[in-house]
Amino acid sequence: MIVRPRKEDHLVIGKYTGKVIVGVGLLMCIPLLTSIAFAEWDTAVDFIVAISACMIFGFGTQALCRTQKDLSWSHGLVVASGSWFFATALGALPALLSGHAGSYLDTLFDVMSGYTTTGLYLLQDLDHVSNGLNMWRHLLTYAGGQGIVVIALTFLFKATAGAYKVYVGEGKDERLLPNVIQTARAIWLVSLTWLGIGTLFLGFRGMQLGQGPVRAFFHGLWVFMGAWSTGGFAPQSYNTFWFHDIGYEVICIVIMIAGSFNFALHWAMWTGKREEIRKNVETISFFVTLSITTLVATFFLAQANIYPDAMSLFRKVFYQLVSGHTTTGFSTIYARSFVTQWGPIGLIVTTVAMAIGASAASTGGGIKGIRMGVISKALVQDVRRMISPESSVIMEKYHHIRDTWLDDGLVRGVMTVTIAYLTLYGIGAIVGAMYGYPLEQAAFEMVSAASNTGLSCGITQPNMPDLLKVVYTLGMWLGRLEFMSVFALIGYGVAVVRGK
């Protein structure tokens, strides 16, 4: 029997969703100030409209949903996914008002892409958008990488047991510190430190490459946000190809890889446990799968004789694959070059890298390194069991911050999420193929969306079918929140309608 949620359930969900949306409104003050600094008055008014809309929603729901009740697990999941839904609907307003979007659906697509750190976009004439709007695009992806709930937890929530449940609902389950608010603040401490250092390096390099100081700073800041959050947005339509520099690419690679690591790993390094990076199952899994995909792609592209020398070949392959594997989505080749130059093998290898993706509890998406590690260990365990005497007890463990022994429950949980990802990838690829796109291209694009990567082989276009836009948007949302929160929101909706 489905139990219909009671009034008190609606109140607690409304109250906390409202708090998160107030946080989104406050975040918009940064692009508003950017617009004012650059005298972009029309854009500034767009942001005032959007901030006001967020405050109306936030204060309105808080005034209407007055309750002392704390969050339960199901509330936490619904608040997380519901907050993402409303934050997307309201966060889309500045782009819609700018006149650069073909439709409201296009802006929803872009904002969901930003929050989920995907990096696909439908905004048109990007090379002429205002600095304010560019700041908002990149801030979306930077904030989304840490988690918009994490932002609200940091500034607007009291330290309650329920706060942890919203935090988990956003696809993060690492508790770096005993208190979840302290954990959220620790995540910000790590991210802001990297922001300062990364922006400095990229900005300085930009000036060396011939950019003026102001453009070098803002491009450095935005490219850092795109790289660290594994988002993939960039201020020019040429993406990081704009810079034509191996030094800039190396800095981006370092930031992309760092951004794709688990916050728990960052915290371990931060607190002096340096050996963790060498022992952690996720870093091992990442370097193994990155090496294999790079080797395979290099081999086949060398056969195709696309690039003039070995250095150019390696530079292009390694950059695109690090970008794909960390689920960033930066590129130094044209989108269609994946088809016209890399061909089917290059497409498939990049698709595999994107599908595996980054680390759990990071800014990245995809199936995640820890699941690949657990599945590999479980496979080894089964093979060892088969070749060992029946009476022997074969155990496997993996290391992630601490050693954990594999058990059937753990492996089943990992396999469930992995199958959910593969199913999502498959459904999206089939929808793309039904619209007439070649299967390998349709698979590439859907995996890119659902693993929150953002590389494109040219299918994502403002004039692509609306249903495909919806499928990719849902793919980004489900992939980022790792299914459970979105299922909880759907379940909540069903319970409201059909519950007793």
Next chain:
Amino acid sequence: MIMRNRFFPSMLLLAALFALAAAPAVAAEAPIPKNNPDSTELVNKMNVPGDITKGLFWNGKTVTFHGEAIGEVMVRDSYAWIHLNDDAYMERNVEEGAKLGGYNSGMAVWISADLTKQIDTYGDYKHEGSIVEIEGVFNAACKEHGGDMDIHATGLRILRAGHVVDDPVQPWKVWLALALIAIAVGLWRLDRVTRNRISPHRGI
């Protein structure tokens, strides 16, 4: 009678003089023809469809290409990188009322830094960049630049100077903003009042 006879020829002469004076401006606004090949074709066209081993059709060939100079010039010693967009916004951008016409598209151009001094404006939110025509060799994967797709230009010509773009605040947006601010402030007050009524000591 004589006056009337002279009136029409005088008017015609005057009109002709106006037309002559306006001719350069009219010519300047004449639409710029599409590139052949355009950036999309340079990226996409292959010798043998589906066979990437045959290399790109335009690879190594000399092309004439024009587009809006976008962003900035990045000077590297005696050479420089510029980017030319030959998309729907080459002559007019969205802020000036151009219809949405898809993504930006263009080509990266490696050119003598001295030649780029002719370019007075680079396109961004507040500027429509100069439309520049270059001639050079197209590289599908440039040996000199780490496999980048680019054009190594040997000549440059300005087809149209760039200009400042104005994006005035639209009055309806101001009214909408004022109305929404008023509602937001009202709800904020309501939130504070009802919160204090329930529990005077609770913070956020």
